[in-house]
Amino acid sequence: MSILVVGTVALDTVQTPFGKAKDVLGGSAAYSALAASFFGKVKLVAVVGKDFPGEFIGSLRAKGIDTKGLQIKKGKTFRWSGRYSYDLNNPETLKTELNLLSGFNPQIPDNYRNERFIFLANIDPHVQLKVLEQLKNPELVVSDTMNYWIEHQKKALKQVIKKTDILALNDAEARELSGEANLIKAAKALLRFGPRLIIIKRGEYGCSLFSRTFSFYVPAYLLESALDPTGAGDTFAGGFLGYLATCKRINESSFKKAIGFGSIMASYTVEDFSLNRLFRLKKSDVETRFKDFQRLTRF
């Protein structure tokens, strides 16, 4: 089954204790679309400016991603610049230039409107709502967000969450949105907003999944070398939904495996800057590390 991904495609400038990357491919939709492409056909909806390097679009297409929904507009691409200290969990944002992202009106191509597996990656919840309005038959909607939208667009965000099957967010966001410090209590509160599942991402510490009937915890796949965590959460979600889209039946067991695949995709992302590691990755690498991850965590 194919996957529709909506979010940002960006030019990132990132500094970590292990190196620096300037004006590289980034954005929530770029990371998640590339991660999902390891599992199925991906359709990408986003906006970039005329300044966006054609080679970046070419490399996404070369991975089989359908970019008909990627608008190329007059103006400048969204840019994000951030810096990580040795605590790779929390970047310091140095600069955010929304550029074409402000006023972005997502146009879902006609042949995308019947898509059933939808990832609303981190972007203004009004954009996420406009996407949902154009879809005829969504079966599984996964949404992500960030602290900025929790603080500034809570009403629209809550409308998105109401229409969301699976909400993925990090621990600080879960606490902020729910008003609960304890993660189990936060997840219970968020389930009351509407979703069937809440995924709480904890960076290098793994993640937890909560439904009304079961929970699931995984540690992160530890790495000997982590260079840049940017996009880890987005690749997680892309891998998660990508795997689900391959399942004949979606049940507790497939959700848990999907969390495993999401974790693996995220682990690859942080091994290099930008999407570099993902571009070099083979499907067989994913399968191998997934099996390794099962072995590493089973007792």
Next chain:
Amino acid sequence: MSILVVGTVALDTVQTPFGKAKDVLGGSAAYSALAASFFGKVKLVAVVGKDFPGEFIGSLRAKGIDTKGLQIKKGKTFRWSGRYSYDLNNPETLKTELNLLSGFNPQIPDNYRNERFIFLANIDPHVQLKVLEQLKNPELVVSDTMNYWIEHQKKALKQVIKKTDILALNDAEARELSGEANLIKAAKALLRFGPRLIIIKRGEYGCSLFSRTFSFYVPAYLLESALDPTGAGDTFAGGFLGYLATCKRINESSFKKAIGFGSIMASYTVEDFSLNRLFRLKKSDVETRFKDFQRLTRF
């Protein structure tokens, strides 16, 4: 198989955002001995002063712990006072009064000297060495330590580690002792000190086990209510070694299960102040939560 536990028995005063406890039973050996007692017969070696409440000794004995190795000396019991913020991973030490702990000369009773499962809980490494010298036939030595000994008694500590089969320490201690920021690299460096296994404890984020041939990661068992994390690492180690002492054959699978049991014991500890939750705990609770933990983490 029985277990010999050596370490501190203390009077703790602890403050967390959820309450306060004054002059309560604490200490690395008290926590780990009580945790291990759920799995087998425990022999406790430590020192306390005449000021130490007899009822605390009585309650340990009531749990079947052999306290013949608990010296009661003229003088004052070791006292620790600490405060936790909402980040329950790292306490601020307000006061440490070593009292009888300085100059503690551990006397291993004759009928303890053939013990084979040994936990050297956190205490001056010179004390740990003196214990090892008195043992005739140790089969599995688990050691714990803390940043203070890494900084002030590194030479003695390294001697202990050389004679240790399984070294358990938290992530900051692993980084400090190895000089490696990355946990996998830190574990590899620590394995070169001698032990067969390194356990890196990560508080509310779970823990990782490293050997020369396999690794294993578990998340922590999430709790809806965590009151006081004091002693969690010690109960972890007590549960870990306690379970191993019940195994006919000790192999990779038993080490992983032991990590699971250690994690469960730690999760109970933080549900209340001091050893209160452990005193109320039943063996059947441990079994139930262990099975729950397997289900929560398997994919």
